[in-house]
Amino acid sequence: MKRLKILFLTRDRSQQMEKSSFYLAEEMKKQCDLMLWTEDGHISKILAQIPHKPDFIFLNDFLDPKLCPRILGLNEISIPKGMIFHDISYQIQRRKNYINKEKIDFIFAHYRDAFMKWYPELAHRFIWLPHHVNTEIYRDFQLPKSINWLMMGAILRHIYPLRVIMLNTMKDQPGFVYHPHPGYNVVQKVNQGSLVGDEYAKEINRSKMFLTCNSIYEYTLMKYFEVLGCNTLLLAPATKETEDLGIIDGVHFVAVNRLNFMEKAQYYLTHETERIAIAQTGYEMVRTYHSSEARVRQLLSNITKLLSLRN
Template sequence: MRKINLLVTTGDFSKYISPEFHYLLMEVAKLTNLTVWHESGDIKDILKKVEVQPDFIFINEFGESNSPKITGLSTLEIPFAVNLYDIHYHIKDRKEALHADNVKHIFVYYRDKFLEWYPEFAHMMKWLPKHINPAIFKDYKLEKEIDYLLMGAVHHRVYPIRHKVVQAMKDKPGFVYHEHPGYRNIDDDEENVFAGEKYAKEINRSKMFFTCNSRYEYVLTKYLEVPASRTLLLAPSSNELEDMGFVPGVHFVEINEDNFQEKAQYYLENESERYKISKQGYLMVHEHHTTKKRAKQFVELIQEIITNEQK
């Protein structure tokens, strides 16, 4: 089967604090004839400028501020799909835009909330969860010098469990918290920012890592990054997470607002159990949730759409 000609419109996330889409495109480029477009404009004008006419067009972060605004989609004869990222933002406006642009295929990271908030678009959904770059998130075999680690945003309205953890454990010996550096591009010479390899190594230095799935119950990237770094993940569970292969007590430790301190103390004292679960989580994520694996799934979904639209 020949490689498909794929056009992706997207922001440039190569220096972004969370560059997983950039890593995805690097893998997709090995599987397709990929053209990446970073500028806003009418899709018909863009098609006149690209060297290779696409078999398929993918609009990343549809309606988001970090990616270009692409107009004229409703006039397209080439099959296309959009990706929705923060699906809780401006739901009414998003729905109107999806209808106006005659969107037929929607890629999402967060399955269950999309089905809850966008039920009329359920038949268009393509679920492609988050993923990790194993060249960055791996076992660096660093000494586990940190007992308990929490990194990232902790606003109480968005991340209630993270907020409670910080408030309850900020004075506890062995607990370390690093603030979120902001959703922005990170310069290579920024020394005091945990991003990329430095972020992954900090996770790898910890015995266990607290996070949560936010008030929206999203399976956020930290659910993958932590076990991929061979560190014990303490976080709430969900049906969506378990459908991704995460089994509580096998690949991570399930916590809630009431038991996180008790669970953390138990696994601090029981090193063999902590080691066993963190190893099982590490192996599972590296087998099923790498960027390479997700890129293959991404291209297969696109090929399926193209085949079905040709019938």
Template sequence: MDKINILYSTVNRSHHIIRYGEFFKWELQKLPDVNLYLVEEEANINDLINKFNVLPDFIFFDDFTKNVPMHGLDQVSIPKGVLYWDIHTTQNEFQTFVWKNKIDMIFSFYRDAFRGFFPEFARKLRWLPNHVYTEEFKDYGLEKEIDFLLMGALSQRIYPLRTKIAEEMAGMKGFVHHYHPGYRDFSPEEEIDQLVGESFARAINRAKIFFTDDSVFRYPIAKYFEVPACNTLLLASGSKELIDLGFINRVTFVEINQENYLAKAMYYLEHEKERKEIALRGYEMVRKRHSTAIRARQFADYVKKYLYE
């Protein structure tokens, strides 16, 4: 099996609230056909080639907004790729980055939204959906002591469904809402108090029902994968993209909207057998199709296909 050498521009997010980029690197490094050379410092591409004493087959940026610059990319013919996270933000900067650095492949968590925002980059797009690190997001076997749980950022402009749920269910018996602790690094002590990392997964596992939505942009966000991975029933908005990912209404999750969310929540609270069956199918589906290990394999296969075909 031919090994591919990937020069991987990154930053350390091991203590950040969003750390699935770290999990992704871990899984990539386990692959037998990938050599990963991590770059966290600003440098010229030729200096990096000399430092590692290897000519990379592929250069990858796991975030173009937070990673430090790598100079001289427009002077080399090595194929290059970038992961674009929040595709509704910094769009002009992203377009400049792609053209200036002669980016060949663009990876996005969000297929349909990306195509809508950037039709000119459709041929460069490689759909790499969100994923879940199943060593952390799993069924801990905790008592289901919370009837309804909602966690995450609120905004009427960005997240109208979850914001409506939080406002209308506030004070209702059995409803728990944990506010977003902020996009920053956390100490081990803070992680427990603020429900970050494993504490976040354990909180999900204690709930019978978890609410979220895919925002006005229709993004299949990480919670769609994290919640079922903890064997908790997900009630959330749906889309064609989510169907393609395996999120089928009343099969692996329950689709809701602003008019029916409460009635459906009450129904599945009362009908325990149906709730558990859907939650279990969602649990099995995300572990089979959307683990971080699976996504790392898909990424490597995308790169190899581009290089060798």
């Protein structure tokens, strides 16, 4: 099979705290002929400057200038185009307008069920691109499990109400640790003492259990994959989407809600054998099916199929 030639229009994310786009691009370099473009410009001028005519143009969203450069003229070219939608709850109508105006052929989004709810008229253009983990960062460091329960990240009542309840309930429990979100910024500017990159992954690996939620939107958030990738027992809500991703309650993680999270947190603290077995199964599953390497294979397979249907 010939290697795809893909033009990825994205800002340089290598120094950002949140690096999923960077990890995706680094893996794409291994599996296809990837051309990166990070500056604002007109697509016709960009195409004239790159070494090959791309089979596919891939945009890293369009709303956030930290994610994607401002590209003009996309509606003037016939090369198939796809775009990642990151925060699909943000400016929904503006997103719909942009897709139609710029004639974007396909939309890649992390959250299937929410996308179908908010963008039903674009369902025929949707390709599911769930989150993934760089297994060189998110791995089992085999650190002593010195933390009973860990929470990390934003605590916003209007977005993460279950996290607020979890934190307020667990904060006085011996062995519970909470770290606030470091902020979406370049690594050099995150709050002093914040855990990012390897240190973030190591802190997860030190914990026996990690409590989190999937927000009011019921997203299968990146934390699901990060925690599983560090061989720590995940306690979080379950949905049909998590199940369809192969993340199964009682096998790979433990499903919880506002009524039972405390009971299950205490149960798995004292039932070590069960806790270790579920965490290990989840760890192996995420490394097999949800690594950045596996996700890029799926992405390129999908793009290949899309291109074959157009020919």
